[in-house]
Amino acid sequence: MCLAIPSQIVQIDGHDATIDVAGVRRRTSLMLLEEVQVGDYVIVHAGFAIQKLDAQAALETLALLREAAAAADKDVPS
Amino acid sequence: MNDSSKLFSEDFRDPALARSLLRGIARRADRPMRLMEVCGTHTMAIFRHGIRTLLPPTITLLSGPGCPVCVTDAQEIDAFIALSQHDEVIVATFGDLIRVPGSYTSLQKESAEGADVRVVYSAMDAVQLAQAQPDKTVVFLGVGFETTAPTIAAAILSAQALGLANFCVYAAHKTVPPALSALMGHPAVAIDGFLLPGHVSVIIGLAAYRDFFQAHPTPCVVAGFEPLDLLQAIDALVTQVADGIPALENCYPRAVTDSGNPKARAVMDQVFMPCDARWRGLGPIAGSGLAIRPELARFDAARRFKIAVVEMPPPKGCACGEILIGLKTPPQCPLFRKRCTPMDPVGPCMVSSEGTCAAYYRYHGGTD
Ligand code: SF4
Numbered sequence: 093m094c095l096a097i098p099s100q101i102v103q104i105d106g107h108d109a110t111i112d113v114a115g116v117r118r119r120t121s122l123m124l125l126e127e128v129q130v131g132d133y134v135i136v137h138a139g140f141a142i143q144k145l146d147a148q149a150a151l152e153t154l155a156l157l158r159e160a161a162a163a164a165d166k167d168v169p170s
Numbered sequence: 171m172n173d174s175s176k177l178f179s180e181d182f183r184d185p186a187l188a189r190s191l192l193r194g195i196a197r198r199a200d201r202p203m204r205l206m207e208v209c210g211t212h213t214m215a216i217f218r219h220g221i222r223t224l225l226p227p228t229i230t231l232l233s234g235p236g237c238p239v240c241v242t243d244a245q246e247i248d249a250f251i252a253l254s255q256h257d258e259v260i261v262a263t264f265g266d267l268i269r270v271p272g273s274y275t276s277l278q279k280e281s282a283e284g285a286d287v288r289v290v291y292s293a294m295d296a297v298q299l300a301q302a303q304p305d306k307t308v309v310f311l312g313v314g315f316e317t318t319a320p321t322i323a324a325a326i327l328s329a330q331a332l333g334l335a336n337f338c339v340y341a342a343h344k345t346v347p348p349a350l351s352a353l354m355g356h357p358a359v360a361i362d363g364f365l366l367p368g369h370v371s372v373i374i375g376l377a378a379y380r381d382f383f384q385a386h387p388t389p390c391v392v393a394g395f396e397p398l399d400l401l402q403a404i405d406a407l408v409t410q411v412a413d414g415i416p417a418l419e420n421c422y423p424r425a426v427t428d429s430g431n432p433k434a435r436a437v438m439d440q441v442f443m444p445c446d447a448r449w450r451g452l453g454p455i456a457g458s459g460l461a462i463r464p465e466l467a468r469f470d471a472a473r474r475f476k477i478a479v480v481e482m483p484p485p486k487g488c489a490c491g492e493i494l495i496g497l498k499t500p501p502q503c504p505l506f507r508k509r510c511t512p513m514d515p516v517g518p519c520m521v522s523s524e525g526t527c528a529a530y531y532r533y534h535g536g537t538d
Contacts, residue, residue: 098178121294123324124434133178135372135425138264138314139292140321142434143372143425150177150424157398160405161190164197 098133098145111136178424182396191401196226199408204230204360206353206496208346209367210237210524211395217533219397221404229408232496235349235451236367237524238314239266240494243448246342247272247518248479250311253340253471254285260303262296263311265289266522269515273482293325293339300329300337309471312341317369319343319460320434323441326462326469340471341462344447346370347382348458354386356452359495363389363407368399368422373438375430376420383418394422441466450484450518451494490517493526500530507531 099111104122111120111134118136122128125141134141207213213233216222222231235241251272254261261277268277268287281287286306290296293310300308312322322339329337346367353359366379371392383390389410393403403421410416420426438460447459462470484491488510489503500506500519510516512528519525 098175100175121292121321121324123328124320124431124437126433133174135369137317137369138321139294140324142317142320142369143431145178146424147174147177150181153402153421153423154177154181157187157191157402160194160402161187164190164194 099136099141101128101130101132101134101141104128104130109141111141179396182394182398184398188397188401191398191405192224195229195401195405195408198405198412199226199228200412202228202230203362203408203411204232204496205363205365205404205407206232206234206361207365207367207393208234208236208350209365209370210240210522211369212236212365212367212393212400213526213529214524215395216400217529219400220533221397221400225404229404232361232499233493233526233529234353234361234364234496235449235494237494237519237522237526238318238344239270239522240490240518240525241344241349241449241451242267242270242313242342242518243450244273244484245448245479245481248274248482249472249477250340251275251277251280252477252479253309253311253475254280254287256307256475258305258307259475260286260288260299260306260308261311262288262290262299262308264291264313266524267311267313269521270518271485271515271521293322294328297325297329297332297334297337300334301332304336307336307338307474309475310337310339312339312343314343315346315367315370316373316438317367319345319442320373320431320438323437326441326466327437329469330466335468338469338471338474339462341442341460342447343442343460344449345444345458345460346374347379348455349449349452350379350382351385352449352452352455352458353495354388356495358497361388361496362411363391363416365400365403365407366390366392368392368394368425371420371422371426371430373431373434376418376426376428378430379418383416387416389416391419392422392426394425449494451491485516488517490519490527493519500527503527 442460445461
């Protein structure tokens, strides 16, 4: 039921939007999400956009992961 | 723009980073630990990415009551089927539900016998169906957690705005935090940490788990669905367990905030209020369901139709109840792969693509 694939908003018409899901166009409702703009990446569930994805937070998580990975690799006894 | 799409997907699948994370996990997981995911989409993602086979033997991953169709009580399934037997009714539902066996039959079998059962992708499709079929009553089967409930609520509000008299919902929604408390209070259940559901948390936010966490201080980490998301969350849980310092942590901040999605919650609260609900595997849990508010009673199928169902014992030998609370794994069910297969399922955990038995069958060929 959940599309864990990020979808990009390509067009907004009132309460509805056209999204691009890995190259496929679909319709989604925007009734459950505040302040969506064309270009935003959203999570879509059962025909509704339920959250915007935060690029800054994604970058921070990746930076943390790289740090953790570097630390894990350094500690490996050779 | 393409860069962003890569940022939200490929970047979280980097195999080199995954290997390093796995090394860290293997080193820190120095004692046996049982970690439970409470989300059907996590169950599928964990199997699809082969994560179980990559983890050290000290870590046992359990699938909890996170598949909405699986936790739906047999009596509710029987009620859905009873609704489909009304001549004037079109039952609209998400696909997984139609093959779930009730006590005597399934929606699919009833459909073959002439009942009008339609699979829809969104609750909005059911509203449109009601508009197109004014001489029929469309009953949508509302199954799912906090991720799905707002979408059903939005459909009810749309039907109200359209003045539709022939659309209603049989609400069998469930909410996650009360189920976590019920699991912790269960005498036989032993869980060292929870992988909290990503999309439920998108709606309810990290804040919604605080009461549970205070009452049961146990390691809790919100996780996303890419391989690195899952490994990062498992690493966080392992660290909390090893250090003996439980925390409520968010490893999916690109989608989950502390307050969740307030608009979706407002829509949900406008339509639903908490009620007691019965879960397969866990039994009745106070305040774990969502009932349609009295002022919207005309959209409530449970009030519009007299549905009489008798309590029946679960299918003989089916271990779904124990699997849903982590007491058994599918290969420990005597029917697994023998009488029960995805082609001919006995219990809901084998029907739903998010069900644990179906996932084991598909990815492990039936071995542990
Ligand atoms: S294998 Fe089938 S019968 Fe056994 S627990 Fe799973 S769904 Fe139930």
